[in-house]
């Protein structure tokens with residue numbers, strides 16, 4: 001199997017991740033505040049927060065909280081920020097994990113206005129600025145599009161948001177571990193991430209960060225294993241990780257984050273960009289193939305379509321006949337397809353990780369070439 005669906009979940013995982021997960025499961029359980037030997041429980045979770053802080057550019061790692069992934073984090077952040085009644089902006093590139101909570105948590109969010117992106121999926125800070133007003137509580141920005149791979153200028157959008165008194169919430173689901181992130185330096189107020197993509201953790205892990213000083217309240221309450229007699233909390237004095245934590249998952253996430261730091265995020269970004277550049281050049285040479293996004297350095301995602309073939313059929317053929325796994329359709333980001341012109345059927349999405357190789361890119365190019373020439377042959381026959 002040539003696995004090129006890394007933007008969904010990375011595979012294979014580095015061996016250190018498999019080992020960390022297995023040994024956490026094999027060890028005597030230790031919870032966050034429920035006892036355990038040094039190096040287990042809280043210590044291990046804080047160590048994971050420190051590693052994540054280095055990847056996300058966050059120095060206040062105590063304000064990084066674990067969750068079951070970006071979707072869980074988006075719900076926590078949208079529920080917890082002071083958005084009530086306010087208007088929010090979300091870009092046309094957002095994933096449904098942002099759009100759906102924004103549009104359905106109606107008692108927390110007022111009006112949602114969509115900031116349009118260009119034909120490659122790029123959002124201009126000037127466009128955001130022109131739409132901001134005194135009633136805007138927050139701007140939601142997808143750092144790296146999971147459809148076109150386009151990377152947004154987070155610092156410029158954050159500055160625009162702050163000039164109008166709005167918060168900047170960054171969805172780093174596709175960028176964490178793949179593209180350098182400087183949340184503190186860019187002025188990010190809240191950030192969501194997931195564990196099982198570029199951070200090489202397991203499914204069902206992730207988290208969010210909220211800058212100190214930003215008013216925030218929890219959307220879940222429960223046991224934390226300490227201060228058990230206390231039943232109510234005052235504003236600003238909450239605990240955000242109630243319930244038994246996914247300790248094996250967090251151990252795997254720490255191992256994945258440590259792997260990313262050892263390899264170096266910039267080195268990973270360079271490798272992934274080089275792989276996609278090779279793919280882009282190969283696919284560009286094929287007449288029936290249309291590429292989306294732009295050719296500038298982007299995230300580890302590339303979308304294409306083949307004229308005359310639905311993306312779902314192309315993906316079916318790639319897997320069935322060539323053993324290549326990609327993903328077809330709208331990729332849970334419905335609005336961006338209007339901008340890039342793929343609203344009807346979506347795209348074929350190829351996504352790579354640090355584990356993929358040039359040979360795999362060549363294999364995909366050859367498979368697409370064969371599909372295209374098969375179509376030419378059928379066309380000629382009918383003609």
Ligand SMILES: Cc1ncc(COP(=O)(O)O)c(C=O)c1O
Nearest residue numbers: 069070071095097146173174194
């Ligand atoms: C940009 C973006 N945001 C959020 C998510 C949701 O991540 P998860 O499914 O881990 O909650 C994804 C997943 O594909 C994504 O691509």
